[in-house]
Amino acid sequence: MSTLPTFPGKDPTQAEFWNQRFAAQFMPWDKGGVPQDLQEFVRLAKQPMATLIPGCGIGYEAAFLAQSGWDVTAIDFSPAAVASARAAIGEWGKHVIEADFFQYQPAQRLDLIYERAFLCALPPAMRSAIARRWAALLPAGGILAGFFFLDECAERSLKGPPFSITAADLQALLLPYFELQEQRAASDSIPVFVGKESWQVWRRRSD
């Protein structure tokens, strides 16, 4: 029987927590590729969108968007994550930079923030700061699109990462800033998220 590795870092708000896991290549959240729903979103988009990927990890999506001709910047505050991404995605690694989501200032106006396994990576106490920052980074009409880890059991949402969120809590978090445009079950979830992953597209309201 295999046992899960243990790590000294216990606080996912600290880069060291993630450094230890990337260094050990223990990444149960990692999809190993680009989710189908994002591929479909790009296929249907009317034009390329200037995109930010917060907490990008290996950053397969950054490579995919850049290859699709989109202007993309992927950020991660873990140096080990950034090094792993650059090793994994080769020439597209130039789109990955080491930065803290809460401090990062984009060089240009964003059209899209792509979310996967970033909100659920951080404890529930961080959620309102994340939503505020998403809203601050996007102009009116900008899009927040990606995957949300839903579970109707609020108690389970306290155990993570990944920290799930109830559908009602997610709406309460985002509705002050965004309107929901689209939602459906994710097409090709990996085992840790299967049955609980929702693809959602939110549009930034004007203040």
Ligand SMILES: C[S@@+](CC[C@H](N)C(=O)[O-])C[C@H]1O[C@@H](n2cnc3c(N)ncnc32)[C@H](O)[C@@H]1O
């Ligand atoms: C669960 S992983 C998800 C990685 C990637 N999005 C994916 O889908 O595979 C969460 C990532 O968020 C990063 N992260 C956590 N807090 C961050 C912050 N404040 N700024 C930037 N990255 C952060 C971690 O280093 C880690 O790579």
